[in-house]
Amino acid sequence: MSQRLDITGLTSGYGRIDVLHDLSVSMGIHGNVGLFGPNGHGKTTLLRTVSGLIKPSKGSIAFNGVELSTLTPRAIVELGLIHVSQGNRLFPDLTIGECLSLGAFTKAARGREEASREEVLRIFPKLGERWRQKVRTLSGGERQMVSIGTALMSCPKMLVLDEPTLGLAPKIKEELCIAVMRISKQGVPLIVVEQDVEFLLELSNHLYLINHGEIAAEIKPGQSLDHAEIMSLYFGK
Ligand SMILES: Nc1ncnc2c1ncn2[C@@H]1O[C@H](COP(=O)(O)OP(=O)(O)OP(=O)(O)O)[C@@H](O)[C@H]1O
Ligand SMILES: [Mg+2]
Numbered sequence: 001m002s003q004r005l006d007i008t009g010l011t012s013g014y015g016r017i018d019v020l021h022d023l024s025v026s027m028g029i030h031g032n033v034g035l036f037g038p039n040g041h042g043k044t045t046l047l048r049t050v051s052g053l054i055k056p057s058k059g060s061i062a063f064n065g066v067e068l069s070t071l072t073p074r075a076i077v078e079l080g081l082i083h084v085s086q087g088n089r090l091f092p093d094l095t096i097g098e099c100l101s102l103g104a105f106t107k108a109a110r111g112r113e114e115a116s117r118e119e120v121l122r123i124f125p126k127l128g129e130r131w132r133q134k135v136r137t138l139s140g141g142e143r144q145m146v147s148i149g150t151a152l153m154s155c156p157k158m159l160v161l162d163e164p165t166l167g168l169a170p171k172i173k174e175e176l177c178i179a180v181m182r183i184s185k186q187g188v189p190l191i192v193v194e195q196d197v198e199f200l201l202e203l204s205n206h207l208y209l210i211n212h213g214e215i216a217a218e219i220k221p222g223q224s225l226d227h228a229e230i231m232s233l234y235f236g237k
Pocket of ligand 2: 043044045
């Protein structure tokens with residue numbers, strides 16, 4: 001079944017400050033979606049609002065027709081919408097194995113823990129080599145693998161990644177990009193925020209530029225843009 005996320009007239013932010021302004025966008029219908037845009041313009045705020053961590057002041061977020069804006073983050077995870085936060089937040093004293101087990105708490109995931117674990121280790125073999133190592137002793141790239149692996153343990157119907165390669169050295173970044181592509185090939189639709197637009201274009205043929213809390217531009221499936229055109233979208237002509 002294809003998965004869809006329909007956001008309509010979304011206004012959201014922190015306290016009395018709105019970051020997103022009447023934002024509307026539908027995602028998932030054409031497969032993966034990439035989101036990009038300047039720092040501080042609301043990409044993370046959008047993802048946090050979708051996953052219930054911030055309550056919107058206006059608008060609707062529907063996942064396969066179910067309204068999310070009144071649900072708890074836990075209930076949203078149960079529906080299969082799984083969000084991997086920017087700057088991976090993991091319990092430092094847990095081992096890799098313990099972290100992954102925590103991901104398998106949803107109803108859909110419980111009976112499939114063993115199969116999901118094998119799947120995660122196929123995608124990230126490094127995690128198997130370091131199974132009993134504590135999270136706090138891992139490198140940034142390895143932590144990101146644990147974060148995404150834990151999300152996969154929840155049996156996502158849609159996976160939302162906020163800057164999965166942020167701050168990683170080129171070699172480990174490459175490794176992670178390959179893993180994300182592999183996850184995508186298994187049929188889980190992805191919503192990915194990244195500064196690396198080239199990677200987004202490899203992953204998805206549908207991109208949105210978020211600027212000042214609004215959708216400022218769309219790159220549609222079938223529309224090909226070269227690097228210079230993307231840069232001019234990003235920085236203005
Ligand atoms: N917890 C918070 N309380 C108040 N303001 C916040 C909070 N988190 C973010 N903001 C503000 O909201 C705005 C949007 O931030 P957001 O993190 O959504 O941007 P972003 O596009 O994800 O940026 P980046 O590319 O740096 O990750 C910024 O002005 C930021 O300072
Ligand atoms: Mg962000």
